Amino acid sequence: MLEILFRDDHLIAINKPHGLLVHRSAIAADAAEYALQLLRDQIGVKVNPVHRIDRKTGGVLLFAFTKDVEIAMQRQFMDNEVGKKYLTIVRGYTPDSGEIDYPLRKENGTLQDAFTAYTTLQLAELPVPFGSHQTSRYSLVEVVPQTGRMHQIRKHMSHIFHPIIGDRTHGCNKQNKLFTERWEMSTMLLHASQLNFRHPVTAQNIIIDAPMQDEFKRVMQLMNWG
Numbered sequence: 001m002l003e004i005l006f007r008d009d010h011l012i013a014i015n016k017p018h019g020l021l022v023h024r025s026a027i028a029a030d031a032a033e034y035a036l037q038l039l040r041d042q043i044g045v046k047v048n049p050v051h052r053i054d055r056k057t058g059g060v061l062l063f064a065f066t067k068d069v070e071i072a073m074q075r076q077f078m079d080n081e082v083g084k085k086y087l088t089i090v091r092g093y094t095p096d097s098g099e100i101d102y103p104l105r106k107e108n109g110t111l112q113d114a115f116t117a118y119t120t121l122q123l124a125e126l127p128v129p130f131g132s133h134q135t136s137r138y139s140l141v142e143v144v145p146q147t148g149r150m151h152q153i154r155k156h157m158s159h160i161f162h163p164i165i166g167d168r169t170h171g172c173n174k175q176n177k178l179f180t181e182r183w184e185m186s187t188m189l190l191h192a193s194q195l196n197f198r199h200p201v202t203a204q205n206i207i208i209d210a211p212m213q214d215e216f217k218r219v220m221q222l223m224n225w226g
Contacts, residue, residue, distance in 0.1 A: 006208045015210040018058040059192025060210040072200035083196030086143040089189040090162040094120045094139040100156040104149045115146040116156045124223035165189045187215040
């Protein structure tokens with residue numbers, strides 16, 4: 001059963017598990033289940049996703065019950081009117097806070113402006129040798145993307161040399177291998193923790209929070225983070 005975080009007559013939000021596709025995709029033919037299908041079957045009502053999060057990212061995923069509400073919410077996302085917060089665990093010690101203003105290239109080669117702000121919440125140093133270092137260092141970071149480019153957070157954290165643990169495309173293969181072999185953990189540690197937006201029908205301010213999922217919490221415990 002999918003965890004439902006919010007529901008009214010117009011919108012419904014779930015806490016999407018890591019590894020679950022939003023909907024059927026030709027580039028992921030191996031998938032047998034999709035959030036769209038599972039939610040529809042669970043509640044017995046047709047739903048339409050109003051935004052996307054990566055297959056390997058967990059957290060808040062929002063759906064609309066009607067086409068009009070879907071379009072209205074998609075417009076808010078396109079106009080960067082939706083507040084988004086993510087939690088991620090990355091390699092190394094990140095600065096206390098920072099801003100990443102680094103354009104990202106679309107598949108057709110076009111550059112797009114991309115801006116991400118972040119705040120470091122916790123630091124950890126584990127007595128696990130890595131490369132030439134006698135210990136391994138990690139950071140728990142809250143990330144607030146101001147734009148919505150594909151893989152923006154993953155690319156931006158890699159750009160500042162603090163790749164997300166478990167990111168196979170933009171991360172550190174050696175760190176990913178360490179987590180897989182030592183702790184049997186292959187989840188990408190990126191969690192969509194909050195959406196904040198103006199309700200397209202009632203005009204109320206809606207804040208939806210998603211609790212961390214088990215894989216993320218297990219690594220939090222490993223790092224001795226409360």
